[in-house]
Amino acid sequence: MQQSIIETRTGDAPAGEAVVELVDLRKSYGTGPSAVQILDGVNFEVRRGEFVCVVGPSGSGKTTLLKCIAGLLKPSGGRTDFEGQEVTEPPAKLAVVFQDYSRSLLPWMTVRANIALPLRNKFPKQERQARIDEALESVGLAGKGHLYPWQMSGGMQQRAAIARGLAYQPDVLLMDEPFAAVDAQTRIDLEDLVLEVRDRYDTTVLFVTHDIDEAVYLADRVIVLSGAPTTVSHNITVDLPHPRHQVDTKREPRFAELRAFVFEQIQAAKSNTVRNRADA
Numbered sequence: 001m002q003q004s005i006i007e008t009r010t011g012d013a014p015a016g017e018a019v020v021e022l023v024d025l026r027k028s029y030g031t032g033p034s035a036v037q038i039l040d041g042v043n044f045e046v047r048r049g050e051f052v053c054v055v056g057p058s059g060s061g062k063t064t065l066l067k068c069i070a071g072l073l074k075p076s077g078g079r080t081d082f083e084g085q086e087v088t089e090p091p092a093k094l095a096v097v098f099q100d101y102s103r104s105l106l107p108w109m110t111v112r113a114n115i116a117l118p119l120r121n122k123f124p125k126q127e128r129q130a131r132i133d134e135a136l137e138s139v140g141l142a143g144k145g146h147l148y149p150w151q152m153s154g155g156m157q158q159r160a161a162i163a164r165g166l167a168y169q170p171d172v173l174l175m176d177e178p179f180a181a182v183d184a185q186t187r188i189d190l191e192d193l194v195l196e197v198r199d200r201y202d203t204t205v206l207f208v209t210h211d212i213d214e215a216v217y218l219a220d221r222v223i224v225l226s227g228a229p230t231t232v233s234h235n236i237t238v239d240l241p242h243p244r245h246q247v248d249t250k251r252e253p254r255f256a257e258l259r260a261f262v263f264e265q266i267q268a269a270k271s272n273t274v275r276n277r278a279d280a
């Protein structure tokens with residue numbers, strides 16, 4: 001029998017402390033009559049320890065949203081809070097992993113030196129070395145720290161980029177389509193790796209993806225964005241058991257139901273975007 005889809009209303013998120021909170025977040029690019037409104041009052045919270053995926057049509061502003069949360073872009077209105085403080089600069093306890101691993105690692109430095117970079121002047125040498133070793137081990141790169149990024153496969157480089165974020169031991173990891181540029185098998189391995197490290201470090205994860213299967217597989221909640229100008233169209237609880245398993249979880253009827261529901265909402269958001277553009 002089909003179960004109903006559980007939606008979380010804003011302000012009614014699962015119990016626990018809100019680590020990230022978006023309050024009526026607005027962002028437009030450009031000024032005057034040529035300004036284009038991308039985010040048009042986005043509201044949601046991420047609770048400590050949650051894994052939240054954000055999906056939405058292409059161009060709906062997912063990267064823009066993540067950059068506002070990371071303090072890399074100033075909102076045009078509303079605000080984002082990190083651990084109860086309004087974000088006005090990149091928060092110290094937040095790390096970002098971007099899609100383009102080839103640009104996020106410095107090619108003239110070894111992997112160890114890349115991971116050490118954000119730790120410099122923050123921790124004594126011995127602690128830095130211990131953090132680097134632990135982060136490398138947790139992403140399956142123990143003993144590979146002496147390599148340069150260009151000596152590694154795409155999947156290994158993205159593991160190294162994740163290790164750099166983890167070594168900092170952030171409270172929140174923001175990930176912007178981190179596996180979009182790797183092959184399908186590596187992507188599956190990295191999805192499970194991120195679930196493992198989330199459990200190991202108890203990190204809160206906010207993960208942007210185009211891939212609906214990936215979102216439902218990884219998330220505790222999926223936030224679906226409407227087409228631009230963008231708001232939250234759905235906030236869906238993923239009531240699949242943990243630990244997730246690439247075959248068993250995806251075989252569950254509930255997985256198929258949730259996947260179909262998210263897919264339909266994105267299709268609806270896409271057609272609204274086309275209509276909005278035609279009306280403009």
Ligand SMILES: Nc1ncnc2c1ncn2[C@@H]1O[C@H](COP(=O)(O)OP(=O)(O)OP(=O)(O)O)[C@@H](O)[C@H]1O
Binds near residue numbers: 030056058061064
């Ligand atoms: N710096 C900028 N200046 C002007 N427009 C921008 C800028 N950055 C993004 N945009 C526009 O804002 C809109 C949203 O972009 P954004 O990259 O946030 O969307 P997205 O949902 O992440 O897209 P995709 O799914 O294709 O990666 C797009 O139309 C994009 O062209």
